[in-house]
Amino acid sequence: MYAFAYQRPTTVRQVQSALGKHEDAKILAGGQTLLPTMKQRLASPSAVIDLGHVAGLSGIEKKGRNIVIGAMARHAEVATSEVVREAIPALAALAGGIGDPAVRNRGTIGGSVANNDPSADYPAALLALGATIVTNKRKIAADDFFQGMFTTALEEGEIITKVSFPVPAKAAYVKFPNPASRYAMVGVFVSKKGSDVKVAVTGASNEGVFRAAGLEAALKGKFNPKAVEGVAVDGSNFIADIHGSADYRANLVSVMTKRAVTKALGK
Amino acid sequence: MISVSMTVNGKAVSAKIDPRTLLVQFLRENLLLTGTHVGCDTSQCGACVVHVDGKAIKSCTTLAATCDGASVVTIEGLAHDGVLHPMQEAFRENHGLQCGFCTPGMIMSAIDIVNRKGHDLDEHTIREELEGNICRCTGYHNIVKSVAAGAHAMAGSK
Numbered sequence: 001m002y003a004f005a006y007q008r009p010t011t012v013r014q015v016q017s018a019l020g021k022h023e024d025a026k027i028l029a030g031g032q033t034l035l036p037t038m039k040q041r042l043a044s045p046s047a048v049i050d051l052g053h054v055a056g057l058s059g060i061e062k063k064g065r066n067i068v069i070g071a072m073a074r075h076a077e078v079a080t081s082e083v084v085r086e087a088i089p090a091l092a093a094l095a096g097g098i099g100d101p102a103v104r105n106r107g108t109i110g111g112s113v114a115n116n117d118p119s120a121d122y123p124a125a126l127l128a129l130g131a132t133i134v135t136n137k138r139k140i141a142a143d144d145f146f147q148g149m150f151t152t153a154l155e156e157g158e159i160i161t162k163v164s165f166p167v168p169a170k171a172a173y174v175k176f177p178n179p180a181s182r183y184a185m186v187g188v189f190v191s192k193k194g195s196d197v198k199v200a201v202t203g204a205s206n207e208g209v210f211r212a213a214g215l216e217a218a219l220k221g222k223f224n225p226k227a228v229e230g231v232a233v234d235g236s237n238f239i240a241d242i243h244g245s246a247d248y249r250a251n252l253v254s255v256m257t258k259r260a261v262t263k264a265l266g267k
Numbered sequence: 268m269i270s271v272s273m274t275v276n277g278k279a280v281s282a283k284i285d286p287r288t289l290l291v292q293f294l295r296e297n298l299l300l301t302g303t304h305v306g307c308d309t310s311q312c313g314a315c316v317v318h319v320d321g322k323a324i325k326s327c328t329t330l331a332a333t334c335d336g337a338s339v340v341t342i343e344g345l346a347h348d349g350v351l352h353p354m355q356e357a358f359r360e361n362h363g364l365q366c367g368f369c370t371p372g373m374i375m376s377a378i379d380i381v382n383r384k385g386h387d388l389d390e391h392t393i394r395e396e397l398e399g400n401i402c403r404c405t406g407y408h409n410i411v412k413s414v415a416a417g418a419h420a421m422a423g424s425k
């Protein structure tokens with residue numbers, strides 16, 4: 001790790017001014033992605049701004065028809081939150097399936113969403129549930145937020161403060177974890193609210209998380225695992241690596257979608 | 268350099284450190300608590316697991332600076348007056364270790380599992396929950412037995 005200045009602000013405003021003062025400063029949330037990256041010298045920020053003591057970034061609450069989760073909520077907190085388990089059990093289960101218990105005790109929703117790893121779990125939930133990302137500057141719809149792997153709508157000096165999830169009628173997430181890393185080889189989040197159906201896929205595409213329009217159309221017709229059969233999944237821009245070919249991942253998208261729909265129906 | 272103060276195994280400690288110092292370096296090199304191991308240094312193996320404010324975390328993937336004001340417990344903090352913690356005793360009784368390199372992390376994770384999931388742990392739960400701890404020797408069988416036995420013993424020792 002290269003040397004850096006360490007700062008521990010207590011308000012979002014101080015974070016913003018610290019980010020403005022240092023060229024190349026990075027926010028530290030749970031550190032479960034940033035610290036390994038710095039240890040490999042793939043990142044070398046001049047300053048690390050620790051969010052650990054910043055007020056107003058924690059907590060999980062139900063606000064009207066939304067579940068609002070603070071950026072610093074750890075994966076373990078979301079997984080065990082009564083509020084989340086009751087309103088969106090699929091989201092609690094997703095958080096409980098990230099990495100391992102020690103990673104879940106540190107990693108945060110804000111860090112995962114800001115990072116937008118192409119194999120991360122949370123981005124699929126945000127897209128499929130139509131979540132809103134709240135920053136110190138504005139509100140961003142999930143559809144506008146994720147812009148390709150490791151790329152988001154966040155601008156310089158922008159800090160995620162919370163994520164707001166509308167409560168769906170039905171939802172489920174199923175991932176095929178890489179047996180070594182537990183990241184998603186392919187993960188599919190489906191949700192249904194009224195006649196609206198959303199299907200978001202993570203782990204598969206070179207362009208990061210995406211909504212599968214063909215699958216959504218088929219499931220709007222009939223929200224049933226059978227509806228997925230016969231829908232072609234275009235794998236031409238899918239990830240191909242030692243873990244699986246693009247075709248293999250395309251097939252996994254169909255299989256995971258069927259399983260997710262079955263699960264959402266409570267079967 | 269920055270100052271940090273924390274409680275480690277019940278004792279208050281403070282030091283001036285380079286902000287880069289990882290918690291595991293602070294424990295091993297400043298405090299000479301070498302029971303916490305570095306296996307992979309890439310957040311995968313769990314040999315470095317300690318408790319911070321009662322929760323299991325990987326000390327190779329945590330800055331010492333972020334633990335300012337926290338209470339840290341390492342493997343050295345478990346035994347009291349020469350009597351092993353019930354989970355340590357269970358690993359000894361059940362031959363839950365061979366070379367012992369992974370053992371401090373296994374035991375700290377195991378106690379965290381009991382804290383979260385209670386004293387009656389089935390094999391599936393234990394294996395699932397030990398996802399982040401890797402052992403190159405035992406094949407896990409006796410580790411799983413040790414954790415189940417230790418979990419029961421912890422109920423009795425309260």
Ligand SMILES: Cc1cc2nc3c(=O)[nH]c(=O)nc-3n(C[C@H](O)[C@H](O)[C@H](O)COP(=O)(O)OP(=O)(O)OC[C@H]3O[C@@H](n4cnc5c(N)ncnc54)[C@H](O)[C@@H]3O)c2cc1C
Nearest residue numbers: 029030031032033034099107108110111114120121160182
């Ligand atoms: C062994 C291991 C296994 C893992 N397995 C999985 C898995 O199965 N699925 C999965 O999804 N993830 C997995 N992860 C990643 C984990 O979920 C991370 O916690 C997460 O990706 C990053 O969150 P963090 O809080 O640790 O962020 P950090 O590492 O602290 O930060 C990540 C990035 O986000 C930025 N950032 C952080 N917070 C904010 C904010 N509030 N506003 C703006 N920018 C911010 C930082 O500057 C940094 O660039 C794994 C990690 C490890 C080490």
Ligand code: FES
Nearest residue numbers: 306307312313327
């Ligand atoms: S040394 Fe920390 S996880 Fe391996």
Ligand code: FES
Nearest residue numbers: 365369402403404
């Ligand atoms: S006992 Fe040797 S690594 Fe586990």
